[in-house]
Amino acid sequence: MRDITLGQFIAGNSLIHQCDPRTKIVIMIVYIAMVFFVESIPAFAIPFVFLIVSLLLSKIPVSYILKSLKPIRLLLIFMFILNLFFTTGKHEIFHIWKWSLTWEAIYQSFFITIRIVLLVTGASMLTLTTSPIKLTDGIERLMNPLRVFRFPAHELAMMMTIALRFIPTLIEESDKIMKAQLSRGADLESGNLFTRIKSMIPILIPLFVSSFRKADELATAMESRCYHGGDGRTRLHSLKFGKQDLFAGLMTLGFFGATLAVFIIW
């Protein structure tokens, strides 16, 4: 339970870390668009170089970026094989019974895999260089215009912040409850799927009860410190755009332009 790494943020003081979270979120969206505009494997070079440049600027060890691929390794393999089997093409390599392996299928498999890898590693660049607090702050500010339509931007961001804040607390709590029930002879490891799910009840119910209690206490604590939602609220650390944001924006624009050019010309 304790090994779960959440909010994989790595503190740093690099150019990327200093960027405004809003800039990074927008760049992230542009980057995703960029990856989807790529239509051939060689053209992936552009977003790839973009990723490498930002990785170097952020001074984040490559191993951390690769770690973000670990949870989706099964998905990658699955997608690769699926494409290998279900892509039809003209250039056949060999065939067994009704199925044939084609060059197009191999190409398509690699194409999709590279695309997912680029998307995931790019997205983890955002969470690796931006603290959860800054990230929700940025999301809140970006959603602010939606308040015209009575969209609760601040409340949503606050909920996200609180949820993130409580993940370690809940892990600790479930660890404690699990130990207590194990001491009463609870068996969490054996039996079929159904008995295993049933054996989670003595852990989940106390966990829910304590979550509700904690939520209630937190609400009281916030209200007694005069929290009343987003209206008229100022910030301790207000977000400001700086030179690094301009630099990052221009760089992204350049790479996006290049991708578009390749997209249109080919």
Added chain:
Amino acid sequence: MPIVVNDLSYQYGTPGNTQFALEHVSFTVEEGAFLGIAGHTGSGKSTLVQHLNGLIPSAAGHVTVDGHDLGDKAERKLARSLVGMVFQYPEYQLFAETVYDDVAFGPKNLKLSEDEIRERVLTALQRVGLDPDTFKDKSPFELSGGEKRRAALAGVLAMRPKYLVLDEPMAGLDPNGRSAILKILDQLRREDGCTILMISHSMEDLARHATRMIVLDRGKIAFDDTPEQVFEHAEELFALGLSVPQMTYLSMLLRQKGFDAPSVYNDETALLEWIEGRIRHA
């Protein structure tokens, strides 16, 4: 046979930056003892007691309960039925719809017969002073704080542990609730022959109830003796962020002022008589 802890160490932290939560801890708990465990916050008390029923597998050193080495996975399961563990705020683990079902959780896991489970649940509820007829069909969530604590304690007692380990069982209870729990523990020890190991920050409670005390300091055993002997070392205890019972402290202060007050630790009568004598003479 007793609980034997032999050269137990436990480290935590990232490689290259480890800290000892426990450092070469060895002691033996004889059957029938009431062992008090004291120590400042972070001294390793909770880590130590979690080793005693194998919740934390011993990485360095050995823990044996009645000859079962807890380093072995199968033995660990067996030891869990011998060593009952009551965590801090045990009421937070209540989960079942009725008090009866919750207390029955442990015995059910031991795969006992319905009759045996029933008998154990009712005895356990009586032991903790909750009248079975009134409480067994209530939801554990509608009990008062003190009652919840006792219901949770009953849940552990229904396992009929030979050794009962408690991590600050009185935390957050009012004086009434505190003495109720202590009374239950004393009864268990005397009538059922249960060995008690209790972590507590209350020097008074330890002085009155423990037959032996272990004081931990930064993962090492600082003292391991009878409460009477341990409380002789008041200065050292203060330095460890602990204290001595109020009465002990009072007689200590009197002696520092040059009076010949008797040294007391769990029975204030001698000190009171001495004070009374002084007042009469004055």
